[in-house]
Amino acid sequence: MTDAPRALDRAALDAGPFPIAQCDALFAAVLIDDELDADARLPAEIRFDYAQDELAACFRICRQLWYSGFDRDGLGQLIARLVRDRDLDAADRLRFKHIRAKFKHFRYAHALYGAPHAYPRLLNRVTVTMGHLQDAYRNKRRGTVLREAYILRLLLARLPLARLYREADRLLLTSPSAFRALLEKDVRSLAALVADDMVTGHRFHVTRKVIGRQVSFWDTLRTIEPTQDRYDMSRSLSAINGLMGDLHDQLVERRAVDRASYGRSFVLPAEIKARIKALLEVYPSP
Helix, strand or coil: CCCCCEEECHHHHHCCCCCHHHHHHHHHHHHCCCCCCCCCCCCCCCCCCCCHHHHHHHHHHHHHHHHHHCCHHHHHHHHHHHHHHCCCCHHHHHHHHHHHHHHHHHHHHHHHHECCCCCCHHHHHHHHHHHHHHHHHHCCCHHHHHHHHHHHHHHCCHHHHHHHHHHHCCEEECCHHHHHHHHHHHHHHHHHHHHCCEEEHHHHHHHHHHHHHHHHHHHHHHHHCCCHHHHHHHHHHHHHHHHHHHHHHHHHHHHHHCHHHHHCEEECCHHHHHHHHHHHHHCCCC
16 A cells, blocks of 8 residues: 555546535534544544545545635625625625635645645635624724635636636645544644643644634544444534634634734633543544
8 A cells, every 4th residue: 555645636636526415414413523422432542544545545635625615706705895894794794604614624634735835825715804804894894804805816816716716726635644633643643732731722723723624524424324433523623613613702802902912822612621631542643
């Protein structure tokens, strides 16, 4: 079995599309990736070794979900409303949230399954801008809403959009050993976080991305090949992601008032720390 990166073109990525119901199941998992599940239990152990075909399947379903949910015209209408009103009603906020959720999941797919283990530049810029927009209208920063809406409109113009699709239609697939190394790096990052009592907002945010990437992986894996252990991992990670997300929202609100607050250290909440320590118990040692 080869352990080298493998180039996938559009034809390879489009081959053998997943049933719509399976994509729907993945998106349902994505939408609850920050909810606390009191019944979720960590499995006794998990593995870090996956065949390249498994990794390719994970990327393909993430890409299919993104393509099926990326309505450029619909997003354009939401941007126009943000420019006009500096806000969205509840229904449109939900639409915007759903679109961004698919962008975030697809961005994680590139970081997980692509050989560079990095976000494509334009996909990342669009996803980040959508996040800035969400933060701005939630916190009623009307000037920021207008600025970010105009930026998003430019990012989705004809030429950037063509580049965005090019980013989606090719992938240098990671090797099994490189994927394992990525997961081991995540373990070290989480262990370093809980080894300290204090953490800055920036470091907390960086580590939260590690949890988000792990949630994305397990959501995808349990959708393609459902098992109880995979479901339990997905839900346990979602609980951590939700707790960290709630805290990060508070940090963002504080930063809007005092930008220096994001660099100050604070005590990592005990529940988050305990859950990450329990997670590390089932991860293979790097």
